[in-house]
Amino acid sequence: MQATTPSSLASVANNREQRVPGTNLLGTGLETRGVHAWFGKKHVLSDVSLDFAAGTVTALIGPSGCGKSTYLRTLNRMHEFIPTAALAGEVLLDGQDIYAAGTDVTKIRLKVGMVFQKPNPFPSMTIGENVLSGLKLAQLKKSNTDELLESCLVRAGLWSEVKDRLSEHGGALSGGQQQRLCIARSLAVEPQVLLMDEPCSALDPGSTFRIEETISELAKSMTIVIVTHNMQQAARVSDYTAFFLSDGGPGVMVETAPTSKIFSSPTDKRTEDYVTGRFG
Amino acid sequence: MTLLENRSAAIPAPREITTKPRLSDQIFRAIVTVGGMSSLVILGLIALFLSIKGFNVLKVEQLSFITESKWEVLQDAEGKIAESTFGLAAMLVGTFLAAFIAIIVGVPIAVLSALYLTFYARGSVKKFLVSLIDLMAAFPSLLFGFWGFIVLMGSAEYWAKLLNKYLGFIPIFDVPAPIFERSPFIAGLVLAIMIIPIVTAISREIFDQTPLDRIQAAYALGASKLSMIRAVVIPYGRGGVVGGAMLGLGRAMGETVAVYTVLNVVYQINWQVLFGAGGNVASLILLKFGEAGPDEVDALMAAGLVLFLLTLVVNAISDILINTFGKKGR
Amino acid sequence: MTQTTIPSPQTPWATSFQQRLNTAGLIALGAVLAGVAVKTTGLSGKLGFAVSFFFIASLLIFIQQLRLRDMAAAKDSLLSSFASLAIVLTLIPIISIVSTVVIRGYQGIHFGMFANDMTMASVNDPVTAGGLLHALVGTIIMVGVALLISFPIGLLTALYLTEIRGKLARPIKFLVQAMSGVPSIVAGLFILSILVIPVTQELTGLMGSLALSILMIPTIARTAEEMLLLIPNDLREAGVALGATQWRTVSGVVVPAARSGLVTAVILGIARIIGETAPILLVSGGADALNFNPASGPMGSLPFYIWKAFLTGGTEEAYARAWGGMLILLILIISLFSLARYLSGRKVA
Numbered sequence: 001m002q003a004t005t006p007s008s009l010a011s012v013a014n015n016r017e018q019r020v021p022g023t024n025l026l027g028t029g030l031e032t033r034g035v036h037a038w039f040g041k042k043h044v045l046s047d048v049s050l051d052f053a054a055g056t057v058t059a060l061i062g063p064s065g066c067g068k069s070t071y072l073r074t075l076n077r078m079h080e081f082i083p084t085a086a087l088a089g090e091v092l093l094d095g096q097d098i099y100a101a102g103t104d105v106t107k108i109r110l111k112v113g114m115v116f117q118k119p120n121p122f123p124s125m126t127i128g129e130n131v132l133s134g135l136k137l138a139q140l141k142k143s144n145t146d147e148l149l150e151s152c153l154v155r156a157g158l159w160s161e162v163k164d165r166l167s168e169h170g171g172a173l174s175g176g177q178q179q180r181l182c183i184a185r186s187l188a189v190e191p192q193v194l195l196m197d198e199p200c201s202a203l204d205p206g207s208t209f210r211i212e213e214t215i216s217e218l219a220k221s222m223t224i225v226i227v228t229h230n231m232q233q234a235a236r237v238s239d240y241t242a243f244f245l246s247d248g249g250p251g252v253m254v255e256t257a258p259t260s261k262i263f264s265s266p267t268d269k270r271t272e273d274y275v276t277g278r279f280g
Numbered sequence: 281m282t283l284l285e286n287r288s289a290a291i292p293a294p295r296e297i298t299t300k301p302r303l304s305d306q307i308f309r310a311i312v313t314v315g316g317m318s319s320l321v322i323l324g325l326i327a328l329f330l331s332i333k334g335f336n337v338l339k340v341e342q343l344s345f346i347t348e349s350k351w352e353v354l355q356d357a358e359g360k361i362a363e364s365t366f367g368l369a370a371m372l373v374g375t376f377l378a379a380f381i382a383i384i385v386g387v388p389i390a391v392l393s394a395l396y397l398t399f400y401a402r403g404s405v406k407k408f409l410v411s412l413i414d415l416m417a418a419f420p421s422l423l424f425g426f427w428g429f430i431v432l433m434g435s436a437e438y439w440a441k442l443l444n445k446y447l448g449f450i451p452i453f454d455v456p457a458p459i460f461e462r463s464p465f466i467a468g469l470v471l472a473i474m475i476i477p478i479v480t481a482i483s484r485e486i487f488d489q490t491p492l493d494r495i496q497a498a499y500a501l502g503a504s505k506l507s508m509i510r511a512v513v514i515p516y517g518r519g520g521v522v523g524g525a526m527l528g529l530g531r532a533m534g535e536t537v538a539v540y541t542v543l544n545v546v547y548q549i550n551w552q553v554l555f556g557a558g559g560n561v562a563s564l565i566l567l568k569f570g571e572a573g574p575d576e577v578d579a580l581m582a583a584g585l586v587l588f589l590l591t592l593v594v595n596a597i598s599d600i601l602i603n604t605f606g607k608k609g610r
Numbered sequence: 611m612t613q614t615t616i617p618s619p620q621t622p623w624a625t626s627f628q629q630r631l632n633t634a635g636l637i638a639l640g641a642v643l644a645g646v647a648v649k650t651t652g653l654s655g656k657l658g659f660a661v662s663f664f665f666i667a668s669l670l671i672f673i674q675q676l677r678l679r680d681m682a683a684a685k686d687s688l689l690s691s692f693a694s695l696a697i698v699l700t701l702i703p704i705i706s707i708v709s710t711v712v713i714r715g716y717q718g719i720h721f722g723m724f725a726n727d728m729t730m731a732s733v734n735d736p737v738t739a740g741g742l743l744h745a746l747v748g749t750i751i752m753v754g755v756a757l758l759i760s761f762p763i764g765l766l767t768a769l770y771l772t773e774i775r776g777k778l779a780r781p782i783k784f785l786v787q788a789m790s791g792v793p794s795i796v797a798g799l800f801i802l803s804i805l806v807i808p809v810t811q812e813l814t815g816l817m818g819s820l821a822l823s824i825l826m827i828p829t830i831a832r833t834a835e836e837m838l839l840l841i842p843n844d845l846r847e848a849g850v851a852l853g854a855t856q857w858r859t860v861s862g863v864v865v866p867a868a869r870s871g872l873v874t875a876v877i878l879g880i881a882r883i884i885g886e887t888a889p890i891l892l893v894s895g896g897a898d899a900l901n902f903n904p905a906s907g908p909m910g911s912l913p914f915y916i917w918k919a920f921l922t923g924g925t926e927e928a929y930a931r932a933w934g935g936m937l938i939l940l941i942l943i944i945s946l947f948s949l950a951r952y953l954s955g956r957k958v959a
Contacts, residue, residue: 038619078500083402086619099622104679110502120493124515137503137511139682189502308857312774315766319785322824329803392696400693415947416704420885422913423936426920427707439657473703480700504686534793536888562795566888584799588792595791599784
């Protein structure tokens with residue numbers, strides 16, 4: 001990877017079109033209030049409060065084991081998938097706590113979609129079935145599934161490549177195409193928020209570029225939170241960046257600011273050390 | 281060919297790396313290899329010796345050994361054997377009948393139990409249930425047979441009467457006489473209870489291997505447990521579960537003591553599963569062996585050979601299915 | 611950094627007490643309605659109650675989920691109802707079998723039975739007459755001899771599959787699997803056809819051991835293979851890298867490291883054959899007298915003792931005797947199984 005200096009990253013961040021919260025009518029977005037997370041007795045995340053304004057892209061950066069992926073998974077209740085998991089605090093979607101008693105977890109996951117680190121299309125389904133699998137899984141009725149199929153694949157930037165092979169199996173695609181298929185699959189249930197957990201870490205630079213293009217397109221119509229190890233990626237795609245760190249204890253959110261500020265003039269010394277590549 | 285030859289001129293052939301093992305290793309490898317072949321040798325010997333002993337009978341009866349259903353040894357006045365006919369068909373029918381009842385009753389319960397253990401039970405409850413079911417798989421067939429005879433028979437007879445009362449218009453649920461004790465239906469139920477722990481264990485292992493990322497992907501799309509299982513677990517585990525069911529089928533077809541105990545072994549073709557008469561190949565061998573003369577022993581050996589080959593085929597299919605689908609998925 | 615108070619961990623997704631109470635209430639209501647149904651309609655008896663209870667309770671939970679949530683959740687509740695039913699149906703026989711053996715077997719047990727054989731008693735005598743000493747001794751001898759034959763063969767097969775990994779590894783694995791599916795009566799017939807009829811013409815304990823070995827070898831081979839596969843490859847490579855021969859590596863490093871696993875394999879092998887009845891009935895003769903010599907004369911065994919008491923007796927005393935023997939057999943199997951669990955649980959998480 002090429003050497004990164006704060007100024008070069010900051011210029012990358014400055015060169016992109018900045019989205020400003022409130023200019024987009026997509027609801028009030030996602031907020032977290034004092035989120036803590038545990039696995040068994042181990043306290044892995046401490047007191048994170050962050051706002052994700054509707055229609056913005058926020059990158060979560062930080063060294064491995066800083067709790068950023070755990071935090072991401074609390075946002076659509078995939079955290080509880082791990083049997084020993086526990087949590088404190090609130091996650092508000094349109095002002096409603098998604099952990100409130102009586103909340104239907106499947107409905108939350110429909111509103112807050114997720115793309116995983118490794119592309120994971122369903123191998124028993126064709127490309128077309130994969131895109132529409134969310135409807136079947138959540139037992140939603142939709143007319144015009146053909147239109148939906150096309151629009152999801154177009155938005156995920158995959159339509160032109162697969163439009164003639166929709167009945168092939170998903171496993172026949174390349175890694176990057178599979179990941180865009182997974183994005184298209186998330187879009188089919190029309191989520192307000194899309195969470196991405198290092199979506200490019202298993203991909204080559206070309207595929208990474210295509211995914212980043214897709215993210216920029218999607219951000220016009222939804223809120224995106226992306227965990228990434230790649231600071232250049234954070235600078236290229238995000239409006240806001242939050243820096244997470246663990247000093248051996250639970251991970252904390254050190255600093256959050258507009259992306260250009262994080263990379264040009266961070267307030268915290270630890271952020272500066274990290275973005276200039278002194279550790280991490 | 282010419283292309284290859286041209287190439288070989290330019291690119292050197294890979295060197296062969298050979299290490300001559302030391303003498304101790306050569307001996308070690310030879311002994312282990314010989315030991316490793318034991319299963320091949322034993323299975324080969326079983327087929328060979330049962331064929332040799334059964335040859336006389338098979339030569340006389342030929343194909344009618346498995347198509348005819350008459351098993352008779354007629355003696356003349358001095359007690360010598362005057363005439364004998366050996367046809368296994370009735371017992372083959374009985375073998376399949378009881379085994380299929382076992383599969384039809386046992387497999388759905390086993391697969392649902394495996395789903396329960398994999399996706400509902402948690403922590404120590406799961407551990408305890410898994411141990412208990414594995415333990416049940418180790419119970420001797422003698423125990424299942426006696427329990428079936430003493431405890432299950434009464435209830436099963438009652439269920440059989442109900443089936444006959446309400447579904448008696450279907451030929452297989454009809455009975456020629458109201459004798460509901462010791463029927464193929466009851467033998468099938470005992471066999472079902474015997475194969476449930478086996479099929480549950482195999483299905484559970486396969487469900488446990490379902491790739492986590494696919495399960496997560498389904499849940500992240502708002503799936504309920506049911507729709508996740510239908511979209512991810514079933515396509516992944518289907519082949520392995522069928523293999524497990526086949527393994528259970530093989531076990532049920534070869535069962536001797538339990539069937540002998542609960543079934544009224546009578547040499548006749550009986551399709552009416554609720555009627556108290558029937559048998560299977562294994563229980564016939566046990567029943568007839570005690571008083572069999574040399575000729576009939578040969579016939580029983582031939583019957584053993586048929587049973588051996590039958591279970592071998594079923595086990596082979598099951599093994600292929602479990603190994604193909606258990607590892608890759610899809 | 612200021613030390614803020616850390617809130618206590620919570621699991622808001624866990625089923626709440628209130629929800630559990632609601633479900634329990636619905637199940638109880640289902641039981642009551644099923645009781646009413648049994649009283650008022652043609653459904654009768656335990657079966658009628660069980661069937662109507664299950665369907666009414668599932669339906670109530672289905673409707674509750676449909677009202678509180680949606681159709682998807684309601685269908686989901688059906689799967690959990692059926693899965694719970696299945697596990698209950700699986701557990702009922704286990705509980706019934708174990709309790710039957712314990713309750714009935716208890717009456718057939720007395721201390722004298724471990725000191726006497728059946729030469730002076732008939733199966734129909736009171737259970738205090740005679741005993742199962744000969745059967746216990748016979749079973750121990752036959753299983754012991756079978757183990758002496760099966761363990762080396764099973765271990766070599768496992769070593770071939772894990773250490774040599776020759777071209778034939780896959781077919782051998784398949785054959786071992788196929789061998790474990792050989793019906794036990796066929797194992798007995800085979801020993802008859804290859805040894806008893808053409809050679810010895812005598813039913814002895816040794817013949818029983820040989821027949822049992824055929825059933826024991828695949829169990830030992832498969833378990834031993836699994837246990838050897840758990841030994842990390844580094845250990846093998848470390849041995850070879852030090853210049854040791856493969857023989858030294860396997861005998862000095864791999865096998866000792868898998869020791870408790872191999873003990874587990876032996877125990878499971880014993881548990882597999884200790885209750886085998888069909889081959890014993892064919893080839894070991896079955897005796898009522900004590901016989902310490904496996905090479906000559908018929909030999910008694912626990913399964914034979916139980917079988918004889920059960921099938922030739924017909925009196926209450928004979929049944930009690932059979933169940934008493936069954937209880938001893940079951941205690942042996944459960945102890946062996948628990949020991950295997952304990953040993954393999956220590957090694958593997």
